[in-house]
Every structure is written in structure tokens, then in C-alpha cells.
Amino acid sequence: MKGKNKLSYKILFSYADGLKKFLFISAVATVLRVFVNFITPQVIRITVDSVIGDKPMNFISPIMNLIDSIGGRQGLRENIWISAVAVLILAVITCICDYIGRVTIAKGSEGIIKNIRNGLYEHIQKLPYHWHVKNQTGDIIQRSTSDVEVVRNFISTQLAEMFRTIMLIIVSLTLMFSMNFKLTSIVLIFVPIIIIYSSIFYGILSRKFLVADEAEGDLFSAAQENLTGVRVVRAFGREKYEIERFSKKNRDFSDLWVKLGYQLGYYWGLGDLVTGFQVMTIICVGVIQASNGVITLGEFLVFVSYNSMLAWPVRSFGRILGEMSKTKVSVTRICEVLNEPVEDDEPDNISVDMNKDIEFKNVSFKYEGPVPVVSDISFKIKAGTTFAILGGTGSGKTTLMHLLNRLYDLPENSGTITIGGVDIRKIKRDYLRSNIGMVLQEPFLFSRTIKQNISIVNPDAEIDEIKHISEIAHVDEAIENFSKGYDTVVGERGVTLSGGQKQRVAIARMLLQQTPIMVFDDSLSAVDSETDSKIRSALKESRKNSTTILISHRITTLMQADMILVLDKGKVVDLGTHEDLINHSGIYKSIYDVQMNISDDSSLS
Numbered sequence: 001m002k003g004k005n006k007l008s009y010k011i012l013f014s015y016a017d018g019l020k021k022f023l024f025i026s027a028v029a030t031v032l033r034v035f036v037n038f039i040t041p042q043v044i045r046i047t048v049d050s051v052i053g054d055k056p057m058n059f060i061s062p063i064m065n066l067i068d069s070i071g072g073r074q075g076l077r078e079n080i081w082i083s084a085v086a087v088l089i090l091a092v093i094t095c096i097c098d099y100i101g102r103v104t105i106a107k108g109s110e111g112i113i114k115n116i117r118n119g120l121y122e123h124i125q126k127l128p129y130h131w132h133v134k135n136q137t138g139d140i141i142q143r144s145t146s147d148v149e150v151v152r153n154f155i156s157t158q159l160a161e162m163f164r165t166i167m168l169i170i171v172s173l174t175l176m177f178s179m180n181f182k183l184t185s186i187v188l189i190f191v192p193i194i195i196i197y198s199s200i201f202y203g204i205l206s207r208k209f210l211v212a213d214e215a216e217g218d219l220f221s222a223a224q225e226n227l228t229g230v231r232v233v234r235a236f237g238r239e240k241y242e243i244e245r246f247s248k249k250n251r252d253f254s255d256l257w258v259k260l261g262y263q264l265g266y267y268w269g270l271g272d273l274v275t276g277f278q279v280m281t282i283i284c285v286g287v288i289q290a291s292n293g294v295i296t297l298g299e300f301l302v303f304v305s306y307n308s309m310l311a312w313p314v315r316s317f318g319r320i321l322g323e324m325s326k327t328k329v330s331v332t333r334i335c336e337v338l339n340e341p342v343e344d345d346e347p348d349n350i351s352v353d354m355n356k357d358i359e360f361k362n363v364s365f366k367y368e369g370p371v372p373v374v375s376d377i378s379f380k381i382k383a384g385t386t387f388a389i390l391g392g393t394g395s396g397k398t399t400l401m402h403l404l405n406r407l408y409d410l411p412e413n414s415g416t417i418t419i420g421g422v423d424i425r426k427i428k429r430d431y432l433r434s435n436i437g438m439v440l441q442e443p444f445l446f447s448r449t450i451k452q453n454i455s456i457v458n459p460d461a462e463i464d465e466i467k468h469i470s471e472i473a474h475v476d477e478a479i480e481n482f483s484k485g486y487d488t489v490v491g492e493r494g495v496t497l498s499g500g501q502k503q504r505v506a507i508a509r510m511l512l513q514q515t516p517i518m519v520f521d522d523s524l525s526a527v528d529s530e531t532d533s534k535i536r537s538a539l540k541e542s543r544k545n546s547t548t549i550l551i552s553h554r555i556t557t558l559m560q561a562d563m564i565l566v567l568d569k570g571k572v573v574d575l576g577t578h579e580d581l582i583n584h585s586g587i588y589k590s591i592y593d594v595q596m597n598i599s600d601d602s603s604l605s
């Protein structure tokens, strides 16, 4: 997956539509909270210097009037609780700002993340099949979950914290400078030291966290692979080997976290030492200045208080920078997916009558490798007939079907595929696919009930209709034998169906789609010959007008087809009816002889 096109932050910003107001309110609440935090020490300063002490009060006239009305300085001294109430009111305002800030950032960030998750999922659904083939499922899942989680954490926590930290540093330094230049200069010497120290340390720790994350992923993959392949493990008696393999990974994982624990210990310990040294220096110089009368006792208290309020944001700055780089990696990984072009139809693509002849003309195709998988393939399938394709493994049968339903598009000058004379590249993809029913050799069933699996293309289908098509697919009896019948859950949460039962459920699912074209890609391979024959007769009876394409290695499945195509190494080697093909020597005749036990020493494909 390569990153390209639109810039990452622009893409993510587009998911914040209608939610920016929450981020704005949260920012305002944060600013207010920071200011109130800084006012509280000032109340203490005034109480110490001007209420308990004799320093003049310089307030605006409405406040002076208010103080005069309660008896001036003497009144305040006799009612010292007023200062305490002022501190309490500021604490309540801080509390309200904190509440509003947290609620709004949660609304904003969760909304943005919900939009990103939905957008990502929708985008992935629309990406071309070859993209899914090229990219590992685990990696796509990780981008859609863990990476989104990192971004969520950043917006909901780090972003607000970063904003608050910057505000705190700016406001506290400004106030401190306005109060005492010399003391603030000493503070300033320590600020870059602490930021650089924590940035470097956090950079190192981030890499270690990444290694620990990967080790965790490795551990989970080992467990998942073992559980998925439990049958193979048991069959080959590999339990001891698997246990040792898991414990080694588990040990490596634990060791990494213990090492990280040590390093975090150094980081916080050394950080505390540097910060403690800074606080001690400020207290010493402050005490000297206060005893020399350069600053008042109240100013000293305020300064010490501002200095400790500054310590935490300065220390967390390095961590936030580290988190930001982690977030950047995740944002890039998410945007790499979002930047991949989706499968879009040309605006002039059309819908056509699909009950028409299908024609492959000089079709050649290669995947990413240099060698064509199919070359110069030409044949015609008459509408409403049964067409069979026979060929050795890897001869390109499935590839032809991938091309027919446009999972891969034929490049220019590589031949054409037409339905009723219309090039399929001019037909809307969705329309084309919903009119070509496909049953694959290894069908995928969802971990839902059999009824839900069959009616996936039409969730409103009546149970009678589902039963009827299940009878055609010869699976009704097997389903009824389960205690919960059609409500039996299949897959991980329920019963395991046999290969043949799965194939027949998939056939029923396709039949419910009622498509004019049906493709059976080796989809009766796990069914015995007799059932195979019964299914085909029932199909012929019920879907007289459909065009059927049968791919199989079994001659008995193909022999009644109206036309049979024989492929070898991506080329057409024969085309004709069963009678035509057994009347001359060739691959078909050889396979026929072997499978019917008529054989001589024929060569198989």
C-alpha cells in the first residue's frame, strides 16, 4: 500500500464536518480553565500581602467599592473566609470548565472517529478485488482498528492535553516574567533541558513500545493460528511443539515489558531529579530574594506555585511529541487505504439484457507476473444453454470467470468479453455481478443461521421459498435433520457443516438470487456423483432459461453440457459436445477413459 494523493490531515479533517463546534467549545473551556488556574495563586498572594500584610490593594474601582462596603482591609481581615470562598468559587469554575471541556471533546472526538471508522469500512468495501488479494487481511484489520484507536486516543486525550500544555507554558511564563525577571530566567534555563531530555527519552521508549506491540501481535497470531489449525496440530501430534513455540513468544513478550519497566523507571526517576533540582533552585533564590525584600512573601508563594504548575506540562511535552509521531504513523496508514481508488463505473455505463449470448473474443490476461495466465481465448456461450469448462489445475478456468464478472477488468487490446454484443466494460459492475450468480469450490458461509446465509441476497425471502430452493440444491433434508433446522447457526459459533453441505447451501444461496447467468466453479466437487447428478437435473428443470457455466474436473458433471471447452495451460485446446470430444484423442478423451475406467495409458492434464 503506498501513500499518495490527498494530504492525510485534509482527509481526516473532512470527517469532522458538523463536529468542529465541539472541538472549539472544548478549546474555549480549556483556555478558561487555564486562566482560572492562574488566578487562584493570585488570590493567595493578595490574602498574604494585602489582607494579612499591609501592601496596598490596587483593584479596579467596582472591586474597591465592594471591599469598602464590607469595611475595607480590616473587614477582610475579620472575615478571612471571604478569601477562602473566592478560592472555592474559582475551584467550582475550574470544575465546570473541566466538565464542559471533557464532554465536548468526547462528543467531538468520538463523532470524528465514528465517521472515520464508517468511512474506512465503506471505502474498503468499494476497493477492487485485486486490492484485497494483494493486502493481508490482518493488516487491513489492524489499520481499521488499532490505527483508528491511536487516532481516537490522540484526538480525545493528546490533542486537548497538547493545547492545555502549550497554554499553560505560555501563560505561566508570561505571568512569571511580569512578576520577576531573574527568577523566571532561572526557570527558563531548565525548560529546554527538561523538554529535550523527555523528547529524547520518549523517542527511545516509543521505539521500544512499537517492538512490544509487534511482539504482542506475534503472540496473538501464534495463538490464533494454533486454534484455527487445531485439527492439523492434533492429527500430527504437534501439541508439545506448539506449546513450546507459544511459551517462547510469551517469554520474549514478557521480557520486553520488564525491560520497558526498567527504562520507564529511569525516565521518571531522572525526570523527577531534574525537576526537583529546578524547584529547589527556585525556592533557594526565591527565599534569598524574599528575605532581601526584592519580592514579597505572597509573590514568592505565587512564583513557587506557578513554577510547580509549569513543571508537569514541560515534562509531558516530550511524551506528547512522541505520541504525535505515533499518531502520524497511524494517520498515514489509514490514509493510505483511504487514498486507494475505489471501483468506480464510468458515468455512461449501462444495464443490458443478460439473457443473451456471452462471447469471449481473443481474450488474453495476466495478473501481476510477466506470463499471461490465459492467451487468445475465444468461445461463445449461447443464451439459455449449459456450457462446461474442463482443464487441469492452474489452466485459467477461474480466471475466465473473474474476467466475466469484472473482478478483474480486461486491459485494452487484450480481447473483449461481450454479453448480447455489449462489451462488459460498458456494463455497470453492480448490475453485472448481481446478474451472474457464482458458487465457488470453497464457499464462505457467515457465522449466522443457515436461513440467514441462504437469504443473504434477499433477507425478506419467505421460509417456503428458502426450503424450495434448498430442495433443488439437495440440502433441505440435511438442514431439517439439525435440531434447529434452518435456524441452526453455522461456523465458529455453531455446527460445522461438511464440505458437501457447505457447497449445497452456497448453491441454494445463489439460486435465491435468480440470476440469468449461473456459474458453478468446481462447486460440486465435494458432493458424490449421484447427488451431483440429482442437483443438476433439478437445476435444469427449475432454471430452464438461465445460462449455466459449469467448471469441473469430473466428466460426469460436464458430459451433458451443450458445449464443452477444454483448456490447457491457459489456451483453448478443444471445443465441442461430449460426443465430439470422445470421438477423437485429446485431453478430454483421456480423462473420460480414466474416469470411466475404460482406460489405456492415457496422459492426464
Ligand SMILES: Nc1ncnc2c1ncn2[C@@H]1O[C@H](COP(=O)(O)OP(=O)(O)OP(=O)(O)O)[C@@H](O)[C@H]1O
Pocket (backbone or CB within 6 Å): 133, 367, 368, 369, 373, 391, 392, 393, 394, 395, 396, 397, 398, 399, 400
Ligand atoms: N490473484 C492472482 N494473482 C496472481 N496469480 C494468480 C491469481 N489468481 C490465480 N493466479 C494464477 O493464475 C493461474 C490460473 O489460476 P486459476 O485459478 O484461473 O486456475 P484454475 O484453472 O481455476 O485452477 P483450479 O482448477 O486449480 O482451480 C494459476 O497459475 C494461479 O497461480
